[in-house]
Amino acid sequence: MAEIKYTEEHEWIIVEGDVAQIGITVYAQEQLGDVVFVELPAVGAEFTKDDQASVVESVKAAAEVYAPFDGEVVEVNDALEGDPGLVNTEPEGDGWFFKLKVADPSQLEDLLSAEAYKEFVAGLG
Amino acid sequence: MSEALQRTPLYDLHLELGAKMVPFSGYEMPVQYETGILAEHQYAREGAVLFDVSHMGQAELHGADAAARFETLVPGDITGLGQGRIRYTQLTNDAGGIIDDLMVTRRGDQLFLVVNAGQKEIDYRHIGSSLGENVHLTTLDTRALIALQGPMAADVLGALCVQAKAMAFMTMIDAELGGADCFISRSGYTGEDGFEISVPADEAASIARLLLGADRVRPAGLGARDSLRLEAGLCLYGHDIDEATSPVEAGLAWSISKRRREEGGFPGAGVIMDQLQNGAPRKRVGLRLAGRAPAREGAVIVDQDDQQIGAVTSGGFGPAAGVAIAMGYVNPDHVGLGEQLGLIVRGKRLEAEVVKMPFVAHRYFKN
Structure with a gap:
């Protein structure tokens, strides 16, 4: 089982081989409330780190999801189209957003460990 | 630097019920409880939900000419309002824009007003300075307001107060609820059957608990209140209507009676009557x-x-x-x-x- 990593933008990342699966965290979906729509990127889209890759709309607000590193979109979670509520019920599982092919593995070193992310969230009050 | 947020008499109850509190119109208000906005919204359409709307302004107008004088500020028919009847109208400005929208009830020899939280100070100054010496405005700061909305609301309230069940829509009665003197109106902001109940502030929590004690009632927050009123096509002040929007533009001409259209005599009457005749921009x-x-x-x-x-x-x-x-x-x-x-x-x-x-x-x- 690959290790789960996080960003300060409240995304989680699981890297297997050269492909990373990305979604938003339990904390992020709690802040957003009920998710009603997820705008996913196109397969084949190429992002550089911090590009807007996705938009998640809840009953309260819209939030942007950024590419946590450079990469090409190789797969998106089509299940979110019919059931965006998966982001609330299984944020770190079936509610994943997209998979990126990692362009520069050295960028993965900037990601937070589970422990570091937990501390980061605790610091948000 | 923002002013300190006010709390309603139900603040502690909200926290106990697991509410997520947010700033709204100068108050700390529950935006949702544990089940979330969508579940609260759905439950208001099939069961009954309780909203704290104590942030809204409640006031009374006294004086022999109160109804006639108040008609100089709103395009609604107030002098024709029967005893215990409620009317929706707007405070208009000289350009025909809307200073606030409000509910007016003839309650005994007074008019009972419910205005929006965000506009209440503006409204009170405007009303207080416009009505002359013989009409007096009293703000009811010691009262809270609880809304019970949904298809089961009448059964729930009727079990506690038998007169409530037979009330007509857009009427108000004085009644006792949980030993407290309440003004119960059959009205709301969700498109469903329901009630808005004005209660003494110091009895608000016990009355809310009494209503929530019915197993068909769940609490709902401002998030569901907003999505419910949007589905019901109802305007939210400061968003769908404001000082630059007329009642005709807003599709609220139904709230201006034939007599008021003919007689005018309210702020912005020229603009509003022209739009009624020739169309709004x-x-x-x-x-x-x-x-x-x-x-x-x-x-x-x-x-x-x-x-x-x-x-x-x-x-x-x-x-x-x-x-x-x-x-x-x-x-x-x-x-x-x-x-x-x-x-x-x-x-x-x-x-x-x-x-x-x-x-x-x-x-x-x-x-």
Whole structure:
């Protein structure tokens, strides 16, 4: 089982081989409330780190999801189209957003460990 | 530096019920409870929900000429208001814009007013300085306001107060509830049957607990209140209506009676009567989007040639429709039902159709 990593933008990342699966965290979906729509990127889209890759709309607000590193979109979670509520019920599982092919593995070193992310969230009050 | 937020008498109860509190119109208010906005919204359509609306302003007008004098500030028919009857109207300005929208009830020899939280100080100054010496405004700061809304609301309240069940829509009675003197009105802001109950502030928590004790009642927050009123096609002050929007533009002309249209005598009467006769420069319309992505307040509305024709003033996901819904203002060439328009969200055009409001049929009580 690959290790789960996080960003300060409240995304989680699981890297297997050269492909990373990305979604938003339990904390992020709690802040957003009920998710009603997820705008996913196109397969084949190429992002550089911090590009807007996705938009998640809840009953309260819209939030942007950024590419946590450079990469090409190789797969998106089509299940979110019919059931965006998966982001609330299984944020770190079936509610994943997209998979990126990692362009520069050295960028993965900037990601937070589970422990570091937990501390980061605790610091948000 | 912002002023300290006020709390309603139900603040502690909200925390106990697991509410997520947010700042709203100067108050700390519950936006949702543990089950979330969608569940609260659905439950208001099938059961009964309790909202704390104590942030709203409650006031009384006293004096022999109160109704006639108040008609100099609003286009609604107030002198013709029967005992215990409620009317929706607007405080208008000289340009025909809306200072606030409000509920007016003839209660004994007084008029009972309920105004929006965000405008109440402005309203009170305006009313207080405009009515002359013989009419007095008293703000009821020691009263809280609780809304009980949904198809089961009448059964729940009727079990505690038998007169409530037989009340007609848009009427008010004085009644005892849990030993407290309450003003019970059959009205609301969700499109469902329901009640708004004015209660003494120091009894508010015990009355709320009494109502929540019924196993069919769940608490609901401002998030569900907003999505419910959007589906019901009802305006939210500061968003869908404001000082630059007239009641005619807002589609509220139904609230101006024949007599008031003929006689005028309210601020902005010239503008409003001209719009009633010759049409308004823009109109509020309901918009049903093709997909789930919401178009929120501020989204530009364009025609088939992508020319800007208006803007969205409220929008979100419509649980009943299963797609996003919105309301906004467009020029009169584009108000026809079925008109295909575009809403610009993040630089992209979302397809939308002009539809009749309410988006979900009102189910007010009719006897």
